[in-house]
Amino acid sequence: AQSVTQPDIHITVSEGASLELRCNYSYGATPYLFWYVQSPGQGLQLLLKYFSGDTLVQGIKGFEAEFKRSQSSFNLRKPSVHWSDAAEYFCAAAYSGGGADGLTFGKGTHLIIQP
């Protein structure tokens, strides 16, 4: 079955430190990949996306992600986190390449920022 795995349920990082959130996908073909962020009581905001081409993609709020086909991974990174980055982060995949599709989401990673 198609799936997205985020192995870390919670991550705690000190403000100003670097961040990496892990995401792995399963499928024969490469899906389209996304990272969304959700603050308490809010909907999902798109941080960045990967469709094809350059494997390092830049997003909003200083985030970037790298697609690695050999590892079936799409990890999210930020060089220096801010207290406002505390939120829930979701990795998602669209497995149907022929048209619009429902997304398959990981379970999410809760990011805690220590002062």
Add this chain to the structure above:
Amino acid sequence: GAGVSQSPSNKVTEKGKDVELRCDPISGHTALYWYRQSLGQGLEFLIYFQGNSAPDKSGLPSDRFSAERTGGSVSTLTIQRTQQEDSAVYLCASSFPGLRGKNIQYFGAGTRLSVL
């Protein structure tokens, strides 16, 4: 408005009652999706509308769940005879599908449903 709008933002109902949740997509977006977000199951895809085509209902958890989209715009998700396990946040998303499925979904803030 500029974004996806959902109403109500919160809904409390009694077990066995019917509820209707509304989604107003971004203007011009032809695709509309419903998802359910619950503690135990995470984010689950429920149903997808594309233009005036018949919806993809493959994710609906039971026949108590139905959805319609009037005039290719506003959508209503209806849950009949609500059960406590229906308590969740229901998220709506819309998109304008690009070539070869390069499709970016934009989400509303959701409706938090509590079934007592």
